[in-house]
Amino acid sequence: MARILVTGGAGFIGSNFVHHLVDTTDHDVVVLDKLTYAGNRASLDGLPAGRVEFVRGDIADAGLVDELFGRVDSVVHYAAESHNDNSLHDPRPFLDTNIIGTYTLLEAARRHDRRFHHISTDEVYGDLELDDPARFTETTPYNPSSPYSSTKAGSDLLVRAWVRSFGVRATISNCSNNYGPYQHVEKFIPRQITNVLRGIRPKLYGAGENVRDWIHADDHSSAVLTILDRGTIGETYLIGADGEENNKDVVELILELMGLPRDAYDHVTDRAGHDLRYAIDSTKLRTELGWLPRYGDFRAGLESTIAWYRDNESWWAPSKDATEAFYATKGQ
Secondary structure (H helix, E strand, C coil): CCEEEEECCCCHHHHHHHHHHHHHCCCEEEEEECCCCCCCHHHHCCCCCCCEEEEECCCCCHHHHHHHHCCCCEEEECCCCCCHHHHHHCCHHHHHHHHHHHHHHHHHHHHHCCEEEEEEEHHHHCCECCCCCCCECCCCCCCCCCHHHHHHHHHHHHHHHHHHHHCCCEEEEEECCEECCCCCCCCHHHHHHHHHHCCCCCEEECCCCCEEECEEHHHHHHHHHHHHHHCCCCCEEEECCCCEEEHHHHHHHHHHHCCCCCCCCEEECCCCCCCCECCECCHHHHHHHCCCCCCCCHHHHHHHHHHHHHHCHHHHHHHHHHHHHHHHHCCC
């Protein structure tokens, strides 16, 4: 049994990982989360108080971070500013959290000699053409296209430098687009699901041809735990579940699964700088560490996600109206 610090553990992917740890291991968890708009304390409701400690704070707070590192065995770093559109509006918080925050954590890992796993994104690689058969691998050159993805690329490079320069025991994973419980309604899939639940027609950016490689948050969690347990220090692993779908097909499948006509949606203004296609090759993770996704079928994973949002309106309702009002100002 170990004690694991999870930064950003009240956010979407982080909270799913905390639930996964409680459900599948004997480890205790310390969650550090700033509780920005994207963090939700309710995402940790129902977890045993004896095993999960919540600390509200900033990963750039060196004193707090040092104190927490002194009483844990390892760290999984999810905390990040992560919304592309927000980074175009105001890049500064992305620099503060994704760069300075990661630096602060790495320095603490260096002082305390703690195992450190850094969560990143496939967006650091830029995007692929729609008709390109290639997929991202661990050796794909970085080519970020937004303030968000460039700060995540920078944080990845910091981790690599601290491994090489100071011997920090760290690994990195870059994951494709996640979906599942506890995801903020500003994001594409939960926004469309909650629109339908509210009687609002879903919104599709542009022609809907943009492709994302979807993975259920449960599968991301199991992959991260596998890397934490068995990954080689200094290595990067790409996490994906072969879930390539274009946005149009995703919206139409949501409508079908929720009992509505597949064309009951509206086209809206495309996102600025909307990347065309992401696709992950997770061969290294599967062959070297033996990981496999549970949700190999995107349809089944989407069905379970729809059921969760239908059953948990009290979790997402408080942020829904403000989110839709914001998108309305942008014609989206």
